[in-house]
Amino acid sequence: MTDDLLSLFTNAAQVAADHRATVGARPVQPEIDRVALDNALGGVLPDAPTPPSEVIEQLVAGTAPGIMGTVGPRFFGFVTGGALPAASAADILAVGWDQCAYNEALSPAAAAVERAAGTWLKDLLHLPASASVGFVTGAQATNTVGLAIGRTKVLADAGWDVARDGLAGAPRVRIVASEERHATIDRSAKLLGLGTASIEPVAADANGAIDVARLREVLARDTTAPIIVSLQLGNVNTGACDDLRTAIPLAREHGAWVHVDGAFGLWAAASPRTAHLTDGVELADSWGTDAHKWLNVPYDSGLAFCRDPELHAATMSYSASYLTGSGAAADYVLGDLTAESSRRARGLAVWAALRELGRTGVADLVDQCCELARRMAGRLAAAGATIHNDVVLNQVLVSFRDLARTDAIIEQVQREGTCWVGGTTWRGRRLMRFSVSNADTTEHDIDVSADAILTAAREGTDHCS
Numbered sequence: 001m002t003d004d005l006l007s008l009f010t011n012a013a014q015v016a017a018d019h020r021a022t023v024g025a026r027p028v029q030p031e032i033d034r035v036a037l038d039n040a041l042g043g044v045l046p047d048a049p050t051p052p053s054e055v056i057e058q059l060v061a062g063t064a065p066g067i068m069g070t071v072g073p074r075f076f077g078f079v080t081g082g083a084l085p086a087a088s089a090a091d092i093l094a095v096g097w098d099q100c101a102y103n104e105a106l107s108p109a110a111a112a113v114e115r116a117a118g119t120w121l122k123d124l125l126h127l128p129a130s131a132s133v134g135f136v137t138g139a140q141a142t143n144t145v146g147l148a149i150g151r152t153k154v155l156a157d158a159g160w161d162v163a164r165d166g167l168a169g170a171p172r173v174r175i176v177a178s179e180e181r182h183a184t185i186d187r188s189a190k191l192l193g194l195g196t197a198s199i200e201p202v203a204a205d206a207n208g209a210i211d212v213a214r215l216r217e218v219l220a221r222d223t224t225a226p227i228i229v230s231l232q233l234g235n236v237n238t239g240a241c242d243d244l245r246t247a248i249p250l251a252r253e254h255g256a257w258v259h260v261d262g263a264f265g266l267w268a269a270a271s272p273r274t275a276h277l278t279d280g281v282e283l284a285d286s287w288g289t290d291a292h293k294w295l296n297v298p299y300d301s302g303l304a305f306c307r308d309p310e311l312h313a314a315t316m317s318y319s320a321s322y323l324t325g326s327g328a329a330a331d332y333v334l335g336d337l338t339a340e341s342s343r344r345a346r347g348l349a350v351w352a353a354l355r356e357l358g359r360t361g362v363a364d365l366v367d368q369c370c371e372l373a374r375r376m377a378g379r380l381a382a383a384g385a386t387i388h389n390d391v392v393l394n395q396v397l398v399s400f401r402d403l404a405r406t407d408a409i410i411e412q413v414q415r416e417g418t419c420w421v422g423g424t425t426w427r428g429r430r431l432m433r434f435s436v437s438n439a440d441t442t443e444h445d446i447d448v449s450a451d452a453i454l455t456a457a458r459e460g461t462d463h464c465s
């Protein structure tokens with residue numbers, strides 16, 4: 001090797017650390033130049049090798065007009081979360097060590113870290129201590145895993161072995177879910193061969209939580225078909241959480257499998273101030289959440305929990321002759337709980353984030369984001385904006401005097417660069433949507449962002465009038 005690995009790694013870490021150190025002082029959205037990006041990064045694959053240090057130099061220079069400040073304190077788009085220092089460094093190690101978290105033989109360390117972090121997570125999130133945890137790519141994967149296990153179970157209850165016989169000729173599975181479910185539930189239904197037509201939507205209340213009376217009606221439509229009920233903690237627009245304490249027993253009466261999509265909302269269980277929103281969560285069968293959202297772990301990091309570890313492994317695993325005697329400590333190996341076999345040791349960053357924050361740190365992170373979301377809502381409302389949701393968690397929906405200009409205002413805010421917000425459609429209206437999910441966001445960040453947004457809203461109105 002011609003290049004010194006230490007200086008290569010050190011340089012890469014230096015670039016990343018510089019980005020973190022300055023991200024709060026630069027426009028959240030860079031001067032995006034797609035042509036420059038394609039010119040610098042595209043073209044024909046060179047015939048000859050390039051020294052690693054040169055490759056990284058080219059990569060850093062070429063990507064500059066496309067690196068968003070998503071990790072910074074004033075990125076409020078989507079629900080992204082930040083990246084805690086220890087979690088980021090642990091991910092660098094996972095890559096540097098190149099550990100494969102498939103089984104004990106490939107990485108006893110990854111297995112131990114996942115066991116430890118999994119135990120902490122179940123405690124923190126009020127899930128059964130005996131549940132299994134798969135370290136997957138994100139909430140999309142947790143929904144796919146949860147619905148897959150549910151499919152196995154409800155069809156087995158109906159006398160059908162879906163793993164062996166597939167879905168052709170199987171009883172039709174009903175998926176009962178809120179009209180306000182996340183769209184990834186629909187994708188999971190597509191991928192699992194259940195089909196989106198199997199989803200029976202249930203009306204939601206004013207803030208987007210499932211209407212439990214309507215759930216009862218929808219469930220009662222057919223009392224013989226196998227049912228998966230998919231509930232939600234954390235509506236992606238409003239933050240609303242379904243009333244699990246009431247909804248889950250209703251689903252049970254119909255022998256349903258109950259999955260909870262808690263991509264960010266499940267973290268509310270970790271704080272005494274918001275845990276009431278997740279009341280009854282322990283009654284479900286499978287749960288999903290994202291570590292890369294509210295726990296502030298780098299992408300990609302989702303957590304798929306299941307009440308029944310045997311069923312979890314039976315649904316997701318495969319067997320192969322070369323795996324025999326590969327050193328599983330339990331009856332199942334890490335890769336039996338995820339759709340991937342070979343994967344990065346994702347648990348390292350989760351372990352590090354939990355260790356860095358501790359129990360009170362996770363609660364403080366949740367509380368701080370909720371408090372800052374209320375602050376943002378308060379400042380905008382005081383200046384005449386309309387808040388369209390009950391800010392129960394970290395999400396805020398806003399409109400300004402001229403409703404037709406919402407998208408133009410959002411674009412102006414993005415271009416101006418102080419902060420980054422996205423848009424959404426809620427109850428037929430185009431609105432500005434905030435998510436506060438980064439540990440680095442401060443009151444000052446909220447205040448300067450609110451000022452920038454109000455300026456953009458005013459400027460637009462002046463030009464139009």
Ligand SMILES: *Cc1c(COP(=O)(O)O)cnc(C)c1O
Pocket residue numbers: 079137138139140141182184232233234235236261262263264290302
């Ligand atoms: C973000 C989100 C998802 C999808 O998460 P990914 O990590 O992007 O796969 C699913 N459900 C809800 C409620 C979400 O907020």
